[in-house]
Amino acid sequence: MGTVIHFEINAEDPQRAAEFYSKALGWQIQAWEGPLEYLLCATHAEGTPGIDGAIMRAEKRGQGTINTIEVAEIQSALKAINAAGGKQISEVQPIPTIGLFCYCEDTEGNLFGILQPEMP
Secondary structure: OOEEEEEEEEEOOHHHHHHHHHHHHOOEEEEOOOOOOEEEEEOOOOOOOOOOEEEEEOOOOOOOOEEEEEOOOHHHHHHHHHHOOOEEOOOOEEEOOOEEEEEEEOOOOOEEEEEEEOOO
16 A cells, blocks of 8 residues: 655745744754755654655646655556556656655646655
């Protein structure tokens, strides 16, 4: 079963959005050390239920929140997504120390990510 493990909030101004979520909801936000403008959001105390995520620059205004779903094997998941009427939107890309990732679209045009975690 695919489990939602991460979210991405798209923002016209990521810093402004980070300030909002920090002030309004108490999220701890810090810049990712990777090559993209990507602000990591800790939304809950360690050991308590919740999903962490990130804020990223939106490609277009009004772009919704993107959920990332963990899958056991990314190629099998892509076959199942396509067979169910969805489609792959981006190339599968490795994220160092994290795993293999790509964006997909469901039958309603909603964007979501799938992630095959790196094995320890």
